[in-house]
Amino acid sequence: MNDQPDAVTLVDNQGWDPRILVVRCGDLVDAFIVVSERYVVLVDTLINPQTAAAMLRIAREQLTGGRQLLAINTHADWDHFWGNQLFAGPDVAHPAPIFASRRSADRFRAPEEGQQFLAEMREHEPGRFDDVRITRPTVLFDGRLLIDGGDLTLELFPTPGHQPDHVAIFIPEIGALLAGDAAESPFPLVHTADGLPLLRASLARTAALKPNTVLYCHAPVTSGPELLQANIAYFDELERRCRAARASGAAARPAEAEDVEALIAFPLAEAIPTDIKADELPDLYRRGHRTAIRAMLEWLEHS
Numbered sequence: 211m212n213d214q215p216d217a218v219t220l221v222d223n224q225g226w227d228p229r230i231l232v233v234r235c236g237d238l239v240d241a242f243i244v245v246s247e248r249y250v251v252l253v254d255t256l257i258n259p260q261t262a263a264a265m266l267r268i269a270r271e272q273l274t275g276g277r278q279l280l281a282i283n284t285h286a287d288w289d290h291f292w293g294n295q296l297f298a299g300p301d302v303a304h305p306a307p308i309f310a311s312r313r314s315a316d317r318f319r320a321p322e323e324g325q326q327f328l329a330e331m332r333e334h335e336p337g338r339f340d341d342v343r344i345t346r347p348t349v350l351f352d353g354r355l356l357i358d359g360g361d362l363t364l365e366l367f368p369t370p371g372h373q374p375d376h377v378a379i380f381i382p383e384i385g386a387l388l389a390g391d392a393a394e395s396p397f398p399l400v401h402t403a404d405g406l407p408l409l410r411a412s413l414a415r416t417a418a419l420k421p422n423t424v425l426y427c428h429a430p431v432t433s434g435p436e437l438l439q440a441n442i443a444y445f446d447e448l449e450r451r452c453r454a455a456r457a458s459g460a461a462a463r464p465a466e467a468e469d470v471e472a473l474i475a476f477p478l479a480e481a482i483p484t485d486i487k488a489d490e491l492p493d494l495y496r497r498g499h500r501t502a503i504r505a506m507l508e509w510l511e512h513s
């Protein structure tokens with residue numbers, strides 16, 4: 211076991227524009243710091259105040275020349291926004307507006323659910339989340355938002371599907387896309403039949419930008435734009451196999467106990483690139499693949 215599972219490190223630049231800093235939290239998630247003439251922009255705030263503070267230490271070195279600190283939440287999943295309390299609220303380490311999609315407000319409509327989830331996470335991993343205080347983003351926008359940093363423009367645009375509030379960020383001056391969790395390795399996670407077509411449309415939207423640099427929250431920094439195409443191909447193949455299975459009688463809503471990978475003849479090992487071993491992947495992706503199969507079968511029933 212790793213002694214410091216949440217160690218926050220600055221990833222060596224591997225060829226992307228040096229104004230983007232990649233901040234890695236253990237093997238869990240990457241966040242980004244975009245340094246423009248006017249702003250230092252945190253793209254996500256990591257998982258708790260300790261990791262957010264480590265990210266802030268890296269960002270602070272860039273707060274020169276009158277630059278202001280801004281934060282963005284790509285979406286309100288715990289691994290992307292549980293560091294928010296450093297930037298808004300009573301234990302603020304460095305105040306900054308926190309931008310997020312207006313759709314994120316829906317995710318805070320039942321605060322007791324968020325508290326319940328936090329309580330479960332604290333119980334599951336004592337110590338790790340004890341200091342987290344769930345802190346909502348403070349500036350919500352509909353549709354697109356452009357942040358004019360002077361030399362770089364951050365275009366925040368909706369990319370729902372993984373979650374309804376998801377936004378990705380495109381920086382046109384350097385053709386860079388920060389994909390968040392709209393795309394990931396080996397495939398992005400979809401939770402419902404309704405989310406599936408949204409996620410696929412979001413993948414198409416990001417690929418249509420023809421970015422030359424793509425950085426993801428859950429993929430190696432060397433994945434490149436090719437991963438967008440691989441994610442698109444995953445869902446296309448999933449659809450093909452689900453259609454074939456339906457043609458031979460597979461139900462739209464298979465029973466809970468049903469082996470859906472066998473049902474549509476699409477085992478996880480075939481769904482991922484050959485250089486990734488299915489049994490070495492976090493269980494999250496096996497569950498994710500099965501959920502995606504069920505979502506696709508249900509979606510085909512209605513489309």
Ligand SMILES: [Zn+2]
Binds near residue numbers: 239287289290391
């Ligand atoms: Zn995530």
